[in-house]
Amino acid sequence: MSGDSRPDDKTIAGWSRAETIAIRVRRWRQRSRLWWLVPAGFGLFGCALLAGAVAFGLVGKPPLSPRKPDPAVNTTITGGTAAAAATAQRAAPGQATPAPGKPLTLLLLGSDRRPGDGTVGRTDSLHLVSLDADGKGVGVLALPRDLYVNIPDSGRDRINVVFAEGSLKGDTGGGDLMRRTLADNFGLQIDHYIYIDFTVFVTVVDTIGGIDVNVPYAIDDPLYPDNEDGYDPFRLDAGLQHLDGATALKYVRTRHETNDFYRARRQQQVMLAIRDRVLRFDLLPVLVPQIPALWTKLADGYKTDLTPDQATGLVLRLKNIDESKIRTGVVDDQATLEYTTPEGANVLVPDTAKVTQLIKTILYPSNGN
Template identity: 30%
Template sequence: MSNKNKNNRLHNLATSCLFLTIIILSLSFGYSLKKNTEDALNKDIKISVLINEVGEIKQNLDEKDAALSDMYSKMSLNHNQISIVSRRLEEANKELIQANQMISNQLKEKETIISDLAITNQKLQKELSIQPPDPNIENVLVVGHNAKLTDTIMLISANPNNQKINIISIPRDLYYNGRKINELYAKYGIYELQKAIAKITGLTADKYVIFNFDSFIDLIDILGGVEIDVEKKIVDNAYPGPNNTYTTVTFNPGHYTMNGSTALKYARSRKSTSDFDRAIRQQQVISAVKQSIEKLNILARLDFATRIFAKLQANISTNISLFEGLSYLQQYHNYQISRGNVISTANFLYQSKNSLGQYILLPKGKSFATIKEFVSNLINI
């Protein structure tokens, strides 16, 4: 074989090997490229999936964040409202506690007052004893009233054993059985007032005389007036006048012949002095009436006595007949009158207030026993 042919074969072999190498490299590169492409595509798909998942997660997070923001706003609003309501509740609770405390204190005060008064009344009911009436002693209850309340309560006791007439005044503010004694006649009648006076004084007054201002004036005017000695000056700037007005009443010391109207002012005035001083003046006027009756010698003038009785009947209520009254005049005209006997804070009573805050008078020692003893000694001495 020639060298030329040998070289051609070598050249062809080398070319074939080169071509084969190129093919192998191409196939290898193609395979790698395909694999890389597939890997890239898979990664892109995974990335897309991840992006979608991240998007969904972000969307969910955004939604939750919005929900949380809305919830926080509502919670913040509710918190403010709750704070306001809480403060108002605290304020209301404090006010309620204060009101309850105030009511509790007031109730305790009233309960104490009511309890004290109840105990007092119970003790009075247990301790009160009424003396059996002495058939020889005549007791008359005298009641003066204006409108609904009694203004004057007097017990007149005539004892033939010592030939004395004792006038005893009971203050209108005396507290008895849960009310002032001057309310009894208007609410329950004369019988209940008689029973109360009996339990307070120990004396039973079967007879009574109830008069108003008009009958008081008429009686004194019919008798021609009464003789009164005024011991100390009286100036009352608030004496009740007509149509809810007030006027000034003045009495200087000295001797007076008073008509009915003047005597009423003298007996009724109390603003410049006291209710107890007024009671003393009322007793003085009653004593002066007896003296005027005796001066007129009514026992010898039955026609005059009958006219007086008839005129006074319209404004006087009594269970004493005309002839009983005349017999009293005949039997007692020489009796000594003991006046100035007033149950008061100077002897047996003390001032207090009831559950309504009203001024009342209660017996010292929470018992009428000392009053009964005083009355018993008074009428029998």
């Protein structure tokens, strides 16, 4: 299309572009009876930087303050239980900084859990973040939610069920199983994880006053799902737009005329927009007084094995990285193959060699894995 940078979706042989899109929408709905409830897609890096690191990392401890965190507050850092917080403290003492000569690797997970749902939802958005050993650069690599992997002690399934499956074994089970799965399939060693739901995302974006995003092409999605069983049409003009939390969530969720790979790129665009907003307006000192109220809103919205001290150190390290040193990538159709399982599930089989190369290029360009 002239003057439009919208991706040119491949059409099914013998079918028009519109018919192809309709078929794909139907296939997507068939994959989940509750298709309208899937709030997939989050600006995870930004949420981790603020909601994950600021909201709990700065509770009772402003940046650079020598005062120790309030133990009473620390008991809620992993979903609201003192036992979980104590487990995180024992599992990961000290600051979240790379060991000498080693990068620090985080797994950021976005849940499809709805507000008020007490269960652990599927992780429909997954990003790997690696902080270089010298602390001067960071890589962000998105994994597709339909990636077909071998789950230890379980068998092959989509990667987006791993965290929920592991969580059935306890509060830390989701993170543990994700670690084992990524290690077994790709040789990745995960140091820490952060798991959030979309309420966290919306709250964070609104708390910082919204974000500025350059929308590459006009979006007109009449089938954008609401939180029940209907539609909430979403439209957004091309060009520079200022988005509040709810609109930003729609921007990273919409699948209209695109696939999960393009959505992952929008997620990363929003991540950088959140980071830019915080740094450009020097918002960390402004956010600190809001932490108690923010924490009350977000306490049920995420899980992590980071301690408050580790989170504080991490956010301070990330905010000092030059944007030119931020590498982003997506495990897309160049590194995966579409496959339909005998049970009828549409999945993406990873080309292990290509995925491994992406991991090295984006996450570990200096010294490999």
